[in-house]
Amino acid sequence: MTDAPLLEERPRTLAEKVWDKHLVAKGENGTPDLIYIDLHLVHEVTSPQAFDGLRLAGRPVRRPDLTIATEDHNTPTLAIDKPIADLTSRTQIETLRRNCEEFGIRLHSLGDIEQGIVHVVGPQLGLTQPGITVVCGDSHTSTHGAFGAMALGIGTSEVEHVMATQTLPLKPFKTMAITVDGTLRPGVTAKDLILAVIAKIGTGGGQGYVLEYRGSAIRALSMEGRMTICNMSIEAGARAGMVAPDAITYDYLQGRAHAPDGQDWLDAVAYWDTLATDDGAVFDAEVILDADTLEPFVTWGTNPGQGVSLSEAVPDPAGISDANERSAAERALEYMDLAAGTPMKDIRVDTVFLGSCTNSRVEDLRAAAAIIAGRTLAPGVRMLVVPGSARVRIEAEAEGLDKIFTDFGAEWRFAGCSMCLGMNPDQLAPGERCASTSNRNFEGRQGKGGRTHLVSPLVAAATAIRGTLSSPWDLAQDGDK
Amino acid sequence: MQKFTTVTGIALPLRRSNVDTDQIIPAVYLKRVTKTGFEDALFARWRADPDFVLNDPAYRGARVLVAGADFGTGSSREHAVWALRDYGFDVVLSPRFGDIFRGNSGKQGLLAGQISEADAQRLWDVIEACPGVELTVDLVSRTARVGALTVPFEIDDYTRWRLLEGLDDIGLTLRDEARIAEFESHREPWRPRTLPARQVSL
Numbered sequence: 001m002t003d004a005p006l007l008e009e010r011p012r013t014l015a016e017k018v019w020d021k022h023l024v025a026k027g028e029n030g031t032p033d034l035i036y037i038d039l040h041l042v043h044e045v046t047s048p049q050a051f052d053g054l055r056l057a058g059r060p061v062r063r064p065d066l067t068i069a070t071e072d073h074n075t076p077t078l079a080i081d082k083p084i085a086d087l088t089s090r091t092q093i094e095t096l097r098r099n100c101e102e103f104g105i106r107l108h109s110l111g112d113i114e115q116g117i118v119h120v121v122g123p124q125l126g127l128t129q130p131g132i133t134v135v136c137g138d139s140h141t142s143t144h145g146a147f148g149a150m151a152l153g154i155g156t157s158e159v160e161h162v163m164a165t166q167t168l169p170l171k172p173f174k175t176m177a178i179t180v181d182g183t184l185r186p187g188v189t190a191k192d193l194i195l196a197v198i199a200k201i202g203t204g205g206g207q208g209y210v211l212e213y214r215g216s217a218i219r220a221l222s223m224e225g226r227m228t229i230c231n232m233s234i235e236a237g238a239r240a241g242m243v244a245p246d247a248i249t250y251d252y253l254q255g256r257a258h259a260p261d262g263q264d265w266l267d268a269v270a271y272w273d274t275l276a277t278d279d280g281a282v283f284d285a286e287v288i289l290d291a292d293t294l295e296p297f298v299t300w301g302t303n304p305g306q307g308v309s310l311s312e313a314v315p316d317p318a319g320i321s322d323a324n325e326r327s328a329a330e331r332a333l334e335y336m337d338l339a340a341g342t343p344m345k346d347i348r349v350d351t352v353f354l355g356s357c358t359n360s361r362v363e364d365l366r367a368a369a370a371i372i373a374g375r376t377l378a379p380g381v382r383m384l385v386v387p388g389s390a391r392v393r394i395e396a397e398a399e400g401l402d403k404i405f406t407d408f409g410a411e412w413r414f415a416g417c418s419m420c421l422g423m424n425p426d427q428l429a430p431g432e433r434c435a436s437t438s439n440r441n442f443e444g445r446q447g448k449g450g451r452t453h454l455v456s457p458l459v460a461a462a463t464a465i466r467g468t469l470s471s472p473w474d475l476a477q478d479g480d481k
Numbered sequence: 482m483q484k485f486t487t488v489t490g491i492a493l494p495l496r497r498s499n500v501d502t503d504q505i506i507p508a509v510y511l512k513r514v515t516k517t518g519f520e521d522a523l524f525a526r527w528r529a530d531p532d533f534v535l536n537d538p539a540y541r542g543a544r545v546l547v548a549g550a551d552f553g554t555g556s557s558r559e560h561a562v563w564a565l566r567d568y569g570f571d572v573v574l575s576p577r578f579g580d581i582f583r584g585n586s587g588k589q590g591l592l593a594g595q596i597s598e599a600d601a602q603r604l605w606d607v608i609e610a611c612p613g614v615e616l617t618v619d620l621v622s623r624t625a626r627v628g629a630l631t632v633p634f635e636i637d638d639y640t641r642w643r644l645l646e647g648l649d650d651i652g653l654t655l656r657d658e659a660r661i662a663e664f665e666s667h668r669e670p671w672r673p674r675t676l677p678a679r680q681v682s683l
Binding site: 036052057068074086089092132139154155156157158265303325445 | 497508509511513516556580589637638661673679681
């Protein structure tokens, strides 16, 4: 350990420990700290201008061995063996391929087993590890914090900066504890929990903070569940979200391609065991949530903070005291074509999307498949299932999940970001309403004029069966039909 | 990057909060591989509405955007900053910014100044009373002035200094190259490496 003794004495949070460990140079007189970056994930959309910048300045990528790229944002999810039909998408993908070749970056292209959503690929390769710093030109990089890593979404200028220097100048963040004790009821998932957190603190509530999720309900979550939670930290405005590593983390990692092995594994675990927030460490803010009373949670508006329990109704903007919030709610209801007071469960959808870096891992697919097995898709509804990576797709097929989805009436696609942001052909038509396991219900996010309700994989599955926003609890009440 | 001290130009009032980067530039415009030419993509969906404020001829050539709280939330796309720059904006004033957007702004010479909710309201009132009025943003004194109204804005000292000096971040960091190399010399061997690629079968 090279940390200064002074830093060791004060009880520290998980985030502070990772920060201190990566300090290359301490900022003075208001300048930022210089932080070392252990892992840089790259994709086609936010990298071309960064590579261009390097070329112009005659700079190499400093550490290709800490850098990895994949294609995900605008790749098609059908006919991936054919040239990409959309010319600008194809150009962007080809640009990434050329850049990776020129700068010596490992790339997992369409058709490769490790291709997929960048935030699914890092963990599945075992590259995402506790106590590391991870960056990517994508705001959902926060996903990797589930391992106890400090994972930051960055812009293209910073992508170039990390490529050139393997560091980032950063001001220390404030820390916020999100403590969730109790037990989630069956049918209530990590997705419901994080949607409830965002509704509670708002889309700006986490601004300037690294969130640390703590408490018995978080400890009980699988790595997939923890990734879902950390993924959406950015929707609360936070710079990052973290969960301290534990046996569940180590079990997930051990044996993965890039996880340490032999003596390295023992050394790594010994370090990882020191990462948890010290007793007596002080957070700048704390939010407390009770897992016991949580219900399936869905959004009604056009930002991820505009959500309610599925058993509730569309809220009346007139009841919102803050003038900005009220006008935002009025605008959202107009865009979403919803009337205040409508029970959420009466809302009929046209499309169900199961996928995205929030909920496209094999555990998510399994959970949805278990609900729909032996049933049929509601008439007039289409359902898209998009695995997070080619490997997830193959794993799911080995378990027969693809057959369950296609028998049900859903479309089984190839891996990518797909309808989460509609950069590829997977888009909503104007006015179309979608129950989506993704992370953003912004206006037009899934296609111009499209209307998005954010839901868990279980709610997505139950909604696909009933045609209206539903949870497994509603299926139980319907009885076995 | 050009040095930034003061800007005087037409101010555009955007009376909306939670303007996420998907609204500033929809994802369909992110497929370009260049850093310029995004001016038509700025607020593309909203501009389809003839009543949208950006379509008001009085505000043509605006250089200062005065927006509601939580401007630039959501996606990390720096294209949002490029689109604002390409359109001609040098300054955005808002009571609160998305963190990543604010960081991106500082790297592209776009001043993101934080004002109070009350001052946003005052600025909107003055601007709308006289559409096309020019506003002066002074980075040295951290103030925005329009007519008789002067309001303070906040920007962190480091970003302000870099904007005033027109400094490039990478060049600044590379002055510390020896310290980066020193740090690398004692990184633990078990930390992950992407190369050589390792594979495990299913």
